[in-house]
Amino acid sequence: MTIFTGLSAFPPTPAGEDGIVDTDAFAALVDRLASTGVDSISVLGSTGTYAYLDRDQRNRAVAAAIEAVGGRVPVVVGVGALRTSWARELAAAAESAGANGLLLAPMSYAKLSDREVSDHFKAVAGSTGLPLCIYSNPGTTNFEFSHDLIVELSHVAGISAVEMPPRDNEGYATEIDQLRERAPDNFRIGYSGDWCAAPAFLAGADAWHSVVAGVLPEPAVRLTRAAMAGNVEETSRLQALCTPMWKLFETYGSLRTIYGIAELIGLDVGIAPLPVQGFTGSDQLPGLSEALERMVAN
């Protein structure tokens, strides 16, 4: 097992209304995750609210997580930022803090061109000794990676994986084949969008970058083991248990829903980064507690 393969759990980052990270609550979250069988922990992903935290708060969170994990599993750090100089700075800080890998999304305000994204990724990869995973998330970054661009970047030293957005079930095998044909052999292809983990693994994906595993690791570990072993029947059974939860994620988005799950299971994840409002209290999602109950059933 190398980094960027298997199940990576993306925990939320507990913070208050002012965006100050609660490092004790965060350490407790990742400490719990590190012993559940996940293959890595990715801090400061999209639902880890990296976009809503200052660079100093992000560095505080990274240091707390790495200390709490204590080397039990690799720690990947999201270093996406609107400025190239900021992403490089965050990458250097993560490396100094002892991170094992980096995750980089082409966070945008002005829509970026392929050349701008390519130069940005090369500049960040060139500034660190850590392996870097391309994070393709068109829904939040407003940038769509072409296969050509992913392949170009896969040949850049240090860029060793991609996290792809969800597709139609039929699309995974074709996409993975197309990318594998042109990328180096050790380039890892993973997927985000929790509902796609089962079909993507069965189609040969290397990794699941999982939001739900950040708060509910056990069912995600079971699904990963069955699907990576190619056990279609058990994968289908577990996927069916998760389906109501995946429907809520697809309909309402993972970010807001994760705060609702945390509230239901009594996990301290702080509050959602306003203006983003978590589904908690009187806004709790109808159907979430049933979906949760079904998902954690064995």
Next chain:
Amino acid sequence: MTIFTGLSAFPPTPAGEDGIVDTDAFAALVDRLASTGVDSISVLGSTGTYAYLDRDQRNRAVAAAIEAVGGRVPVVVGVGALRTSWARELAAAAESAGANGLLLAPMSYAKLSDREVSDHFKAVAGSTGLPLCIYSNPGTTNFEFSHDLIVELSHVAGISAVEMPPRDNEGYATEIDQLRERAPDNFRIGYSGDWCAAPAFLAGADAWHSVVAGVLPEPAVRLTRAAMAGNVEETSRLQALCTPMWKLFETYGSLRTIYGIAELIGLDVGIAPLPVQGFTGSDQLPGLSEALERMVAN
């Protein structure tokens, strides 16, 4: 003339690769603008790269601009930020520094709901005594304001204007009528997208939020005076002179183009916020110098 009417010039914010604002160069830029006949100066708009500057750099830029303008024209400050708490903090800092108004875009990473944007705007407006202009810029913020939401916000104390994105020429009169019918009488309706200033003014718009006026104020002042006076013939003549420039803005975006203009006229605006690359040096836009020459012809 009140704030949020007439021509507002949006200067770029000179900064280096690290995002540190060159306050001397910025003061020189706004000092020059303040005596050209523009009705206000809006600092830290989209092409003022507010999204690419830290809050402390933004506050430095605001202080430098207000001092350089010295009360000759009102200064409006862009306070958009991904977090509500940050936008409130920036609004408070702008107010303390002596700003005359605020401009707020619903900057997003996770796509925002109408309710989230509404609560965000109310929270910021409620934290300041300054009049606030809603900045609708779906291309960069990934949020589309409905007329219903604009009308709802127009009735909130302190929210006194909207900056709308460009439309088809025929759309301005209808849109302005529809909004005026439901918004308070003193609610100001302006447009961005420099190519739309002439048709929008002729259709009754109150304001032009102008990128080009941030570096080339004179032709923008002439166009504004003719169009606000309802002088259709002179407006058409001036609009024709600007058309090649508008075509470049529409095709390549204002942000990258403005660095090319600055290079051609010898204005120090720093470098574009990488990963965004300005059209300068060997990347200079073909046709820009001809468009520029035509635009400044009388």
